[in-house]
Amino acid sequence: MSPTEDTQSAAPLLDGRYRLEHAIGQGGMSVVYRGIDESLHRPVAVKVFHAGIVDIARQEAELGVLASLEHHNLVSLLDTGVVTGHDGTHQRYLVMALVVGQDLEERLSVGPLASRHIAEIGYDMAEALHYIHSHGVVHRDIKPSNILLVDYGNDSDRARARLTDFGIALAAGVERLTADGVTTGTAAYLSPEQARGGDVGAPSDVYSLGLVLLQCFTRRREFPGSLVESAVARLSRDPVVPEPLPEHWKQLLRAMTAQDPAARPAGAELVTLLRDAVIAETAGTDHVVDTTSAVSPTAAGTPRAEPDTARPATLDTLPDEALHRTTAMAARLFDAPIALVEVLDEDRAWSQSYIAEGVDEAARNINFRNGFAPVPVPVVIPDGSTHPEMQHSPLVTGPLGIRFYVSVPLVKHDGAPIGTLAVLDTKPRQATEADLANLHDLAALAVTQLELRQESLRTTSDSLPVAQVTGQQEGARP
Numbered sequence: 001m002s003p004t005e006d007t008q009s010a011a012p013l014l015d016g017r018y019r020l021e022h023a024i025g026q027g028g029m030s031v032v033y034r035g036i037d038e039s040l041h042r043p044v045a046v047k048v049f050h051a052g053i054v055d056i057a058r059q060e061a062e063l064g065v066l067a068s069l070e071h072h073n074l075v076s077l078l079d080t081g082v083v084t085g086h087d088g089t090h091q092r093y094l095v096m097a098l099v100v101g102q103d104l105e106e107r108l109s110v111g112p113l114a115s116r117h118i119a120e121i122g123y124d125m126a127e128a129l130h131y132i133h134s135h136g137v138v139h140r141d142i143k144p145s146n147i148l149l150v151d152y153g154n155d156s157d158r159a160r161a162r163l164t165d166f167g168i169a170l171a172a173g174v175e176r177l178t179a180d181g182v183t184t185g186t187a188a189y190l191s192p193e194q195a196r197g198g199d200v201g202a203p204s205d206v207y208s209l210g211l212v213l214l215q216c217f218t219r220r221r222e223f224p225g226s227l228v229e230s231a232v233a234r235l236s237r238d239p240v241v242p243e244p245l246p247e248h249w250k251q252l253l254r255a256m257t258a259q260d261p262a263a264r265p266a267g268a269e270l271v272t273l274l275r276d277a278v279i280a281e282t283a284g285t286d287h288v289v290d291t292t293s294a295v296s297p298t299a300a301g302t303p304r305a306e307p308d309t310a311r312p313a314t315l316d317t318l319p320d321e322a323l324h325r326t327t328a329m330a331a332r333l334f335d336a337p338i339a340l341v342e343v344l345d346e347d348r349a350w351s352q353s354y355i356a357e358g359v360d361e362a363a364r365n366i367n368f369r370n371g372f373a374p375v376p377v378p379v380v381i382p383d384g385s386t387h388p389e390m391q392h393s394p395l396v397t398g399p400l401g402i403r404f405y406v407s408v409p410l411v412k413h414d415g416a417p418i419g420t421l422a423v424l425d426t427k428p429r430q431a432t433e434a435d436l437a438n439l440h441d442l443a444a445l446a447v448t449q450l451e452l453r454q455e456s457l458r459t460t461s462d463s464l465p466v467a468q469v470t471g472q473q474e475g476a477r478p
Contacts, residue, residue: 013038015081018046018095034098037078043098044078051089063094066166069135073128075099075148075164099162101151104144104212108219111413112452115249116281118216121147123274124161125209130267132163133202139166140200142208143189144215187230188221192259195231203261206270210256214239217249244321244449248280319350322449326421326442327354333438334406336425338363343410343419345450350419360399366424376417378436381405383428395424403428408439410447421446 013019018035024045025032035046067077079095104121107113125147132139139146148162191207194200211222222239223230239257241250252273258264265273323341331339337356343349355363384390384403395402407422421443 014046014093015083018044018093020046035095037095045096045098047094047096048083049092051085051087051091066137069132069137069166071128071131073124073160073162074132075162077166096164099148099150101148101162103164104147104149104161104216106145107149108144108216112219112448113216114452115217115246116278118213119274119277119281121149121161121216122209122213123271123278125163125212126271126274128161128163129202129205129209130271133205133267137166138200138202139163139205140194141165141186141189142205142212143186144212147212187225187227188223190231190234191261192234193261195234201261202266203264206256206264206266207258207261210253210264211239214241214253214257217242217245244325246280248277252277319446319449319453320352322446323350323352324354326446327352330354330421330423330439330442331356333442334423334425334429334431334435336404336423338366338402338424339422340366340424341410341419341421341446343446343450345418346454350450362398362400366395366400375407375420376409376411378409378440379405379407380431380436382430385428401426406431406435406439408436408443410443410450412447412451418447418450 014035017037017039019038020033020035022034023031024034030047030049033046033048035044036042037044063077063080067080070076076097077094078097080093081095082090082092084090102110125142129139129142142163146163146165148164150160150162189208189211191200191204194204214222223233225233238259239253241253243250245253252265255263255265255273256270323343327339327341330341331337331354337359338354340351340353342351353364353366381387381390382404384393384396384405390396390405393402402424404425404427405422407420409417410419410421411417421439423439
């Protein structure tokens with residue numbers, strides 16, 4: 001039986017042992033099937049290479065190396081063989097463990113990933129790389145779709161990551177399991193030395209993993225485009241690590257993506273650094289407010305919160321910084337002396353403000369209960385002194401003399417408004433459509449950090465939609 005033919009449950013066994021149920025993935029070199037090992041009565045993933053795509057005889061040494069790899073962060077190779085089709089052509093097949101779970105690419109398409117989970121995934125992958133590199137194997141295709149987040153079905157509070165698809169791995173002294181002339185690696189995640197066509201070693205995998213972890217934060221590829229476009233970009237610049245990230249992440253990601261392979265952490269050093277990142281993301285204190293109590297304004301940049309040691313401080317670091325930058329940018333956008341943002345999140349309230357130098361201290365007492373009720377639509381008041389609902393407000397008649405007001409809502413991805421971003425000025429003025437669009441963009445950026453924080457408060461099981469987790473299999477990595 002040719003394994004690329006349509007197969008049913010009654011179809012002959014592949015090599016007398018494996019019954020192929022249906023294709024669950026395919027690529028340029030192979031088709032992957034979900035199958036049943038009839039000898040051990042267990043599900044497996046069977047990867048069948050297209051006839052003639054690789055030299056059967058040249059694969060034996062490489063397969064021997066890959067079969068010897070056994071680690072809890074790797075998907076194991078269980079068996080291999082060669083079958084002959086009706087036309088006399090030979091096809092290599094690999095049998096792998098069939099593991100239930102989303103791959104990281106799919107997970108990132110669902111929504112933001114908590115920084116703690118990113119650290120845990122990085123730690124698992126660092127251990128996997130340390131293991132394979134110590135056995136003389138370089139993966140050469142580290143990318144989100146080759147990192148599987150395993151669902152063990154036991155309500156674990158974290159996903160265990162496994163590295164998959166060693167189809168183009170390079171082992172010392174043996175041939176590669178790939179076709180001649182095929183560019184190895186995925187364009188967006190190639191190391192600079194891969195892009196140059198130079199020697200590829202363990203540091204190349206470290207660089208690629210650095211790009212993967214960076215994408216976990218940004219949810220976009222750092223070097224998109226074609227092979228040539230992507231290669232030229234990484235050879236001309238280093239990856240851009242977002243400034244709002246905590247210092248330990250910035251240092252780690254920059255080290256992992258250093259242009260010089262010798263400057264990248266590797267082996268036990270990389271494992272230690274990512275273990276420290278896990279510790280940093282799960283240690284320390286957090287600031288939480290009781291949302292049932294009255295909310296009172298504070299000085300600019302100071303969150304209203306009560307201490308709670310149940311969660312790490314890092315959960316609130318990025319939102320605080322994002323809201324602080326949002327108000328400062330909003331004020332600069334309008335060349336105005338005052339900007340403020342207030343948010344009522346699921347578990348706490350936030351307040352940040354920008355107050356220019358020389359503005360009366362009364363500005364620090366402004367909140368959205370001083371005549372500015374938050375509404376789910378933009379509000380523009382060109383001149384408060386002539387506005388029927390504002391002209392008698394102390395903000396207009398008092399020492400601040402506020403005349404201009406513009407605000408936009410902070411809206412979550414599901415459309416629910418959770419706060420307001422506002423800009424105030426002592427001079428009457430207009431707000432253009434472009435001004436409002438820019439203000440909306442700033443509000444959206446702030447909401448992204450708030451939603452990322454909420455994601456970090458959930459367990460991994462909460463974060464992964466059950467329907468998508470159970471419907472994806474490791475075998476889909478052709």
